[in-house]
Amino acid sequence: MTEYEQFYWERGLLVAGVDEVGRGPLAGPLVACAVILPPFTETFIDRDSKAMTPKEREEAYEVIKSKALAIGTSVVDSALIDRVGIAKANQIAFKRALMDLKHHFHVVISDYLTVEGYEGIALVKGDEKSLSCACASIVAKVLRDRIMEHYHRVFPQYNFTKHKGYATKEHIKALDLYKESLIHRRSFSPLKQLNLFP
Numbered sequence: 001m002t003e004y005e006q007f008y009w010e011r012g013l014l015v016a017g018v019d020e021v022g023r024g025p026l027a028g029p030l031v032a033c034a035v036i037l038p039p040f041t042e043t044f045i046d047r048d049s050k051a052m053t054p055k056e057r058e059e060a061y062e063v064i065k066s067k068a069l070a071i072g073t074s075v076v077d078s079a080l081i082d083r084v085g086i087a088k089a090n091q092i093a094f095k096r097a098l099m100d101l102k103h104h105f106h107v108v109i110s111d112y113l114t115v116e117g118y119e120g121i122a123l124v125k126g127d128e129k130s131l132s133c134a135c136a137s138i139v140a141k142v143l144r145d146r147i148m149e150h151y152h153r154v155f156p157q158y159n160f161t162k163h164k165g166y167a168t169k170e171h172i173k174a175l176d177l178y179k180e181s182l183i184h185r186r187s188f189s190p191l192k193q194l195n196l197f198p
Contacts, residue, residue, distance in 0.1 A: 001131040013106035017132020021140040027184045028036040032093035033140040034072040048127040049141040061142045072100030081185040133150035
C-alpha cells in the first residue's frame with residue numbers, strides 16, 4: 001500500500017494523504033482527514049475502513065495517531081453542503097483538513113478527487129492503494145461515526161447510531177414520520193422527493 005508514497009519518499013518529499021467520509025448520507029456532516037506519515041513507514045493496515053469493524057477502526061485510529069507526523073481534520077456541515085453542493089463541499093473539506101495539518105508537506109495523494117491548488121495525484125479507490133489515504137479514511141470514519149452517535153442522542157427518533165445518516169429503509173421511514181431534523185441535507189434526494197420542505 002505504499003507504492004505511490006514510495007515514489008515521493010525516495011525523492012525526499014513528504015506526502016499528505018487525504019480522504020473524506022460522508023458524501024452520500026441524507027444527514028450529518030462531511031468529514032475529511034489528512035495524514036502525513038513518516039517516510040518509509042511500513043504498511044500496518046491491510047484493508048480499507050469500510051471493511052473494518054468499528055472496534056478495528058478505533059484500534060487502527062490509535063495506531064495512526066501514534067505513527068503519524070501530523071493529522072488534520074475538517075467537518076463541513078449539512079447547511080454548507082446544501083448551500084454550495086457536495087462537490088464544492090468536498091473541496092472545502094479537503095483543503096481545510098490539509099490546512100489543519102500545520103505541518104509542511106510537498107504532495108497530496110487523494111482518494112478519487114483531485115485537490116484543487118495542490119500538487120499530487122488522485123487515485124480511484126485511493127484508500128485501498130495508498131497507506132496515507134487509508135489512514136485518512138479511517139480517522140475520518142471514526143470521527144464521523146462519533147459525531148453521528150452524538151446526534152443520535154440529540155435526535156434519537158432517527159436512530160443515527162445505526163445507519164449514520166445514510167438512506168436506509170429505517171431512515172426513510174423515520175423521515176416520513178418525523179420530517180427532517182436540523183442536520184438533514186435538504187438538497188439531497190430523496191429528501192426533495194418526499195416534499196418535506198415548504
